[in-house]
Amino acid sequence: MKILLASSEVHPYSKTGGLADMVGALGKALARANHEVCIVTPLYRGIQERFPAMRRMDWQFNLPLGARPVQAELWSLAVEKRLTIYFVDQPGFYQRAGIYLENHVSYPDNAERFIFFSKCVANLARYLPWRPDVVHVNDWQAGLVPALMLHQRRGEGWGNPPPVCLTIHNLAYQGNFPAAAFALTNLPDEFFTIEGAEFYKQLNCLKAGIAFADAITTVSPRYAREITTEEFGCGLDGLLRRRQDRLFGILNGVDHEEWNTLHDPLLKYPYSAVRLVGKQKNKIELQKEMGLPVAADAPLFGTITRLAEQKGVDIQLGALEEMLSADIRFVLLGSGSAAFERDYNMLSRRFPSQVAVRIGYDEGLAHRIEAGCDFYLMPSRFEPSGLNQMYSLRYGTIPIVRAVGGLDDSVIDFAQDAARANGIKFREYSARALAKAIRKALALYQQPGLLLRYRQNAMRMDFSWNQTVGEYLKIYKAAEKISSGQDLRTAARVP
Numbered sequence: 001m002k003i004l005l006a007s008s009e010v011h012p013y014s015k016t017g018g019l020a021d022m023v024g025a026l027g028k029a030l031a032r033a034n035h036e037v038c039i040v041t042p043l044y045r046g047i048q049e050r051f052p053a054m055r056r057m058d059w060q061f062n063l064p065l066g067a068r069p070v071q072a073e074l075w076s077l078a079v080e081k082r083l084t085i086y087f088v089d090q091p092g093f094y095q096r097a098g099i100y101l102e103n104h105v106s107y108p109d110n111a112e113r114f115i116f117f118s119k120c121v122a123n124l125a126r127y128l129p130w131r132p133d134v135v136h137v138n139d140w141q142a143g144l145v146p147a148l149m150l151h152q153r154r155g156e157g158w159g160n161p162p163p164v165c166l167t168i169h170n171l172a173y174q175g176n177f178p179a180a181a182f183a184l185t186n187l188p189d190e191f192f193t194i195e196g197a198e199f200y201k202q203l204n205c206l207k208a209g210i211a212f213a214d215a216i217t218t219v220s221p222r223y224a225r226e227i228t229t230e231e232f233g234c235g236l237d238g239l240l241r242r243r244q245d246r247l248f249g250i251l252n253g254v255d256h257e258e259w260n261t262l263h264d265p266l267l268k269y270p271y272s273a274v275r276l277v278g279k280q281k282n283k284i285e286l287q288k289e290m291g292l293p294v295a296a297d298a299p300l301f302g303t304i305t306r307l308a309e310q311k312g313v314d315i316q317l318g319a320l321e322e323m324l325s326a327d328i329r330f331v332l333l334g335s336g337s338a339a340f341e342r343d344y345n346m347l348s349r350r351f352p353s354q355v356a357v358r359i360g361y362d363e364g365l366a367h368r369i370e371a372g373c374d375f376y377l378m379p380s381r382f383e384p385s386g387l388n389q390m391y392s393l394r395y396g397t398i399p400i401v402r403a404v405g406g407l408d409d410s411v412i413d414f415a416q417d418a419a420r421a422n423g424i425k426f427r428e429y430s431a432r433a434l435a436k437a438i439r440k441a442l443a444l445y446q447q448p449g450l451l452l453r454y455r456q457n458a459m460r461m462d463f464s465w466n467q468t469v470g471e472y473l474k475i476y477k478a479a480e481k482i483s484s485g486q487d488l489r490t491a492a493r494v495p
Contacts, residue, residue: 001476003030004132004162005039006121008114008141009099010085013051014044016099017306018252018387019169022219023138025255026472029465031083033473038130040121042094042113043075043087051077054087061088063119066184070116074124088120104338111181114205118144125149126158134476136165140175143209147191150212155188163479165472166213168206170384171227171234172310175205199235210239215479216247217472219385220406224249232382248475251409252385253465259370259394261459266367271396273459276452279371279396286372289365290331290356299445300329301438302373302397304366304388307336307344312379312402317343318431319379323438324351331373332357333365370395375441379426379434383407389423390463396455398444399423400437410463422458 009015011024023039031037048054059074072090079085088094093113100106107113118137122145125135137145145164152158182192182203192198197208210216218224224247226232228240240247257263261278262270268285271278280296287294305311317340320330332344332355341359348357358365370376376392378401385406389399393410401407403425411423424444426437444451 001133001473002036002130003038003476004121004125004128004135005037005138006117006135006142006145007039007041007138008117010039010041013041013047013085013087014099018219018385019139021255021387022167022169022252022385025253025465026469027083027085028080028255029253029469030472031080033466033469034082035473036082036130038084038086038124038128038132040086040088040124042117043089044099045095045097047087048075053077054085056089057086061090061120061123063116063123064186065112065116065119066186072116072120086124088117090116093117104336110175111177111203112184114141114175115144115181115184118142118148118205121145122148122152125162126152132162134162134165134479136167136472136476137209137213138167139169140173140204140206140209143175143205143207144185144197145209146212146214147187147197147208148185151187151191163214163476164212165215165217165475165479166209167217167219168210168227168384169219171206171218171232171236172382174199174207174234174236175203177203177205179203195239207236207239210236210243214246215475216240216243217475218247218249220251220409221249222409223382223384223405226382226405248471250468250471250475251406251463252387252390253468254387254390254394254463256394256464259367259391261371261395264367264371266364267371271371273396273456276396276455282368282372283374284372286331286368287329289368290358292329292331292356293353295327295329298327298329299374299442300331300372301375301377301400301441302331302369303334303377304369305332305334305336305378307334307340309337310381310383312381312429312434313340313344315429315431315434316377316379317347319434319438320347320355322431322435324354326442328354328438328442330355331369333360333362333369335359335361370397373397374445375400375424375438377434377438378402378407379429380404380407381429386410390461393422393458393461394463396459398441398451398454398458400434400441401425402429402434403427410461412457420457422454422461 007023009020011020054077061072269278383405
């Protein structure tokens with residue numbers, strides 16, 4: 001197949017979270033499965049300098065954005081056989097210090113920036129000589145692509161456009177803008193209705209994608225079920241229930257080349273499921289790097305996270321307040337809410353020999369935390385897929401997770417299957433429930449034989465994209481059949 005992927009961020013070119021990891025890994029996996037893949041993403045500041053092999057194409061965008069035309073250029077980078085990245089070069093929109101925000105404040109023209117990006121994706125899908133068989137867009141930033149393509153089919157004579165698949169990575173981020181922003185789409189008013197892009201008299205880019213996409217996926221099976229409920233549906237559960245016949249959950253994969261304990265250049269000591277001595281050495285090195293006194297025998301907990309309520313960092317603070325009376329260590333890498341940054345820094349000042357906090361993001365340190373910790377805390381309020389719990393499993397670091405979304409789909413608790421257990425789950429969203437889960441971890445740590453079995457179970461889990469890519473191909477091929485009137489779920493053979 002020929003697959004056009006569109007995303008506002010793609011690892012290793014741009015990244016704020018799991019979206020970038022997923023799109024970069026999926027594109028690579030599809031190409032290695034002998035499919036032709038092009039990924040479209042904005043050309044942000046610094047990318048050109050880091051990847052000087054990219055070339056400017058003979059391609060000019062001159063697209064209406066409301067009443068004014070906006071121009072852009074297109075650059076390409078051949079990554080490997082059958083995989084090309086296209087970068088939309090519009091300096092006024094994308095050459096900035098951040099991707100979506102700066103100093104914790106969203107850019108005021110994000111509607112213009114990503115409506116324009118969606119128009120560029122639709123333009124490429126229609127006019128590239130390389131004709132895609134399917135267009136796969138991700139999250140609200142490309143959410144208007146299905147509506148734009150549908151309009152071009154209905155009103156502009158695009159005779160046989162490819163089907164569009166939308167992946168929702170996090171329903172909480174929807175791209176809501178004042179109603180006046182709809183004029184920037186240049187779409188007729190029939191698209192701005194309660195059944196389309198309108199949401200409480202605002203433009204909702206993700207809702208438009210859900211309403212007009214041919215197929216909809218989320219990044220875990222459980223999350224696909226959760227978002228059709230009022231609790232997790234973020235106001236869109238009604239529309240998602242109506243489109244449930246086109247909604248599928250596919251658990252994200254992990255790039256086994258990048259996350260490999262035997263061949264990770266970011267680690268000082270390699271290790272494996274059958275030879276774990278390197279993990280203990282990495283633990284000592286991590287404590288030194290984070291400025292903690294070395295305590296080789298004390299259990300080390302860690303987290304790499306956005307400091308936001310979704311990630312459960314509030315109940316984590318409460319649980320740590322209780323549990324730091326025990327002989328444990330905790331390291332955190334992350335950034336986000338100024339209030340949470342302050343609270344965690346204060347915790348490290350109060351417990352300087354037990355807690356170390358690094359505000360920001362560092363890819364190398366992220367790998368070393370995954371390798372050096374004994375346990376990984378992920379107490380999310382909700383979690384569409386989650387990747388860090390899978391990275392932790394790959395690295396023999398036992399995840400402690402709340403049983404929601406992809407966390408529930410990927411972690412096996414002792415109560416579920418004693419022989420295959422690889423993590424600890426809790427259900428109630430409270431500091432008390434998380435503290436209880438941490439106490440279970442301390443009990444596990446005191447049983448070296450059982451801890452070894454957990455670690456080996458974890459490291460033998462297969463989250464490779466080779467497995468995951470087949471699920472996406474089922475959806476792509478089924479979406480192609482929509483024009484024939486065949487039911488999507490039947491075509492995909494998904495129960």
